[in-house]
Amino acid sequence: MPLPVSQRALAVQAPIIPVVAQAIREHPGTLSLGQGVVYYAPPASVFAAVEALGRDPALNKYQSVHGTDALVAAITAKLAADNGMAIGPGQRVVVTAGGNMAFLNLMLAILDPGDEVILPLPWYFNQQMAVTLVGGRAVGVPTDADYQLDVDALERAITPRTRAIVTVSPNNPTGAVYPGESLAAVNRLCAEHGLYHVSDEAYEYFVHEGERAFSPGSLPGADGHTVSLHSLSKAYGFASWRVGYMVIPAHLYPAIAKIQDTNLICPPVVSQLAATAALAEGRAWCLPRIAVLTEVRDAVLAALAPLAPQIVVPRTRGAFYCLLRLAEPQDSLALAMRLIAEHRVAVIPGMAFGVDDPCLLRVSYGAIRRDEVVEAIGRLVEGLTAAH
Numbered sequence: 001m002p003l004p005v006s007q008r009a010l011a012v013q014a015p016i017i018p019v020v021a022q023a024i025r026e027h028p029g030t031l032s033l034g035q036g037v038v039y040y041a042p043p044a045s046v047f048a049a050v051e052a053l054g055r056d057p058a059l060n061k062y063q064s065v066h067g068t069d070a071l072v073a074a075i076t077a078k079l080a081a082d083n084g085m086a087i088g089p090g091q092r093v094v095v096t097a098g099g100n101m102a103f104l105n106l107m108l109a110i111l112d113p114g115d116e117v118i119l120p121l122p123w124y125f126n127q128q129m130a131v132t133l134v135g136g137r138a139v140g141v142p143t144d145a146d147y148q149l150d151v152d153a154l155e156r157a158i159t160p161r162t163r164a165i166v167t168v169s170p171n172n173p174t175g176a177v178y179p180g181e182s183l184a185a186v187n188r189l190c191a192e193h194g195l196y197h198v199s200d201e202a203y204e205y206f207v208h209e210g211e212r213a214f215s216p217g218s219l220p221g222a223d224g225h226t227v228s229l230h231s232l233s234k235a236y237g238f239a240s241w242r243v244g245y246m247v248i249p250a251h252l253y254p255a256i257a258k259i260q261d262t263n264l265i266c267p268p269v270v271s272q273l274a275a276t277a278a279l280a281e282g283r284a285w286c287l288p289r290i291a292v293l294t295e296v297r298d299a300v301l302a303a304l305a306p307l308a309p310q311i312v313v314p315r316t317r318g319a320f321y322c323l324l325r326l327a328e329p330q331d332s333l334a335l336a337m338r339l340i341a342e343h344r345v346a347v348i349p350g351m352a353f354g355v356d357d358p359c360l361l362r363v364s365y366g367a368i369r370r371d372e373v374v375e376a377i378g379r380l381v382e383g384l385t386a387a388h
Helices: 007-011 016-026 045-049 069-083 099-110 125-133 151-156 180-193 250-263 269-281 283-307 332-343 370-386
Strands: 091-096 116-121 137-142 162-168 196-200 226-231 244-249 321-326 359-364
Touching (some): 016 332, 069 226, 091 099, 099 196, 099 244, 099 250, 116 125, 125 137, 162 180, 180 196, 269 283, 283 370
Parallel strands (some): 116 137, 196 226
Antiparallel strands (some): 091 244, 226 244
């Protein structure tokens, strides 16, 4: 008999990205519209910055649990300039090894077994996994036909065990950008009910058609119950460097420090040196690269439009995702596997995002060159047409 595995771990769904990646490896020539990464590399300045490790032996020792002074200062300046957030004495900035670690550390800090976290559907699967892994319960609340928040439905989902409401804007997997008034309404709701508002802003720069992302942490009085999550993985092409950060109410810091010290001791210094250099380049470095993705997005939407009404693609204005909605009921995982095997194109099935009905497929157009995206979308259209 094998030795036991924890029930918490067994309750968590298998990560979908490795599942799809294995299917891609088994079918050479497959083009991936799956994983959410960008096509470009980090700024050249980051590679010069990491050379400091060879010049200063002290940098190769453990550093502060919450991040280096230089990176925290750079983050603080960025939050003031880009997010309208002035970090006061009631808040702390904590650097983590990616945005997912920030979320998991936060769940460990605020949840006891059986506590609930409200996640708008479709949810980002790693957040649902984190809630489950720490013994909490993820409560999915549907969004509307355009994947926008239903604030009244969020309020109805609150119970005595609710500890937080999570918003992801711009959204993964839908690409929806939530208006400032909707996020402000959620923030007020959390204040009224004594809940944390967890605002995931990993895609904050990825907006199209004149949209602009809004940071609930900038609202007056939000600092005591709002947690803002950020990442360099997308905007700066930093996926493998694993640098994220969060702004937390100061009263959470002792718990977060315990968790971070146990998990990580300190964020990797090489990545923090790189991140400090990247933030010095700033939003201006990111925007021309994101403009290329906006052009790719337009081509993707144009190619998918003829599939209506059998396949609906809500015109969301953020991130680098489309979430297709199929009129005909199907098993989204089986369909995704068939698209790989028969048409050599990979997407992510909606079941990973907590939705089985209707059938959804997430298309990510950020990772490959425009000509490859056009080819991949052509294969996808061919495969979806054959599926009807």
